[in-house]
Amino acid sequence: MGEPKEVIRNPEPDDVPSEPGGAPSPASTESTSSSEPSKPRFAHPAEAEFAAFLDFYRIRWEYEPKAFPLRWRDGRVAEMFRPDFYLPEQDLYVELTTMRQSLVTRKNRKVRRLRQLYPNINIVLLYRKDFHELLSRFGYGSVHITSLRPDQIERVLLSAAEIQGRVAELGQQISADYAGESILLVGVLKGITFFLADLSRAITRPLAIDYLQLAHTGEGVHITKDLDLDVRGQHVLLVEDIVNTGVSVDFVLRTLREREPASLRVCTLLDKAERRLVPVPVDYVGFTIPNEFVVGYGLDYRELYRNLPFLCVLKREVYEEALPGE
Numbered sequence: 051m052g053e054p055k056e057v058i059r060n061p062e063p064d065d066v067p068s069e070p071g072g073a074p075s076p077a078s079t080e081s082t083s084s085s086e087p088s089k090p091r092f093a094h095p096a097e098a099e100f101a102a103f104l105d106f107y108r109i110r111w112e113y114e115p116k117a118f119p120l121r122w123r124d125g126r127v128a129e130m131f132r133p134d135f136y137l138p139e140q141d142l143y144v145e146l147t148t149m150r151q152s153l154v155t156r157k158n159r160k161v162r163r164l165r166q167l168y169p170n171i172n173i174v175l176l177y178r179k180d181f182h183e184l185l186s187r188f189g190y191g192s193v194h195i196t197s198l199r200p201d202q203i204e205r206v207l208l209s210a211a212e213i214q215g216r217v218a219e220l221g222q223q224i225s226a227d228y229a230g231e232s233i234l235l236v237g238v239l240k241g242i243t244f245f246l247a248d249l250s251r252a253i254t255r256p257l258a259i260d261y262l263q264l265a266h267t268g269e270g271v272h273i274t275k276d277l278d279l280d281v282r283g284q285h286v287l288l289v290e291d292i293v294n295t296g297v298s299v300d301f302v303l304r305t306l307r308e309r310e311p312a313s314l315r316v317c318t319l320l321d322k323a324e325r326r327l328v329p330v331p332v333d334y335v336g337f338t339i340p341n342e343f344v345v346g347y348g349l350d351y352r353e354l355y356r357n358l359p360f361l362c363v364l365k366r367e368v369y370e371e372a373l374p375g376e
Contacts, residue, residue: 143173210359221252232256241291244348286311292320296328
């Protein structure tokens with residue numbers, strides 16, 4: 051990710067255009083030219099938090115890179131406006147305000163004036179409530195709750211909004227496919243907890259829920275916690291958080307088939323198809339993902355990070371010490 055640019059001076063009169071003849075153009079400011087640029091001196095803590103949020107999601111940004119002339123007097127610039135952030139990949143300027151909405155009239159006026167003079171410039175004004183809603187929606191604060199540092203994350207693979215949207219779609223599809231039937235959802239602990247809870251709420255058919263727990267040993271896979279319900283004659287949907295090699299899913303499917311359900315299907319939130327060793331039928335797939343180490347939304351590393359509302363890829367150095375033979 052590119053380094054943020056630090057504003058080191060206000061534009062001088064020669065930097066900005068005189069009062070119109072043609073369309074006005076923004077005045078650029080210089081950035082530091084050292085090989086290791088220092089961090090910007092943010093004017094408000096909210097700006098630093100917003101920058102950290104952007105860094106977390108690997109969104110490139112620049113801090114106050116341009117000043118826009120808004121008004122002129124006697125042929126010289128009398129008023130300028132410098133938005134807080136510019137996001138190059140989105141071609142978007144962002145102005146933050148942490149004041150109460152009733153006190154932001156002046157900023158609103160400047161943003162309106164900028165849009166009038168520079169119709170091709172994209173700018174948004176984030177109020178305090180918008181800012182906190184943004185952080186909450188994307189789960190940024192959850193990183194601190196789980197002690198996962200932003201620098202341990204390679205990238206966010208799926209946002210909370212993307213996951214919830216896809217879960218809702220799966221619920222609709224399953225409800226349509228099981229029209230007129232009741233369903234027994236079977237989840238394999240522990241990673242399935244979050245997905246199964248959300249999926250069950252998205253399904254509109256009558257349903258029951260039961261759980262299995264498996265253990266992997268040198269002798270293979272075996273059940274440590276069996277189902278409480280009888281699956282004979284029931285429409286069973288095995289719900290998985292992730293299908294990797296297919297070994298565990300194949301074991302569970304063979305076990306359940308012996309109990310003579312009326313039907314047996316598989317739904318998984320995540321599918322690492324390229325890792326498949328045992329071919330298994332997967333009827334419903336939320337997302338097909340690359341072969342990377344992911345945590346969040348029920349998936350863990352050493353029992354941590356399950357409660358992240360999004361799915362992220364861990365950097366290799368976070369977990370490689372636990373890999374055998376490395």
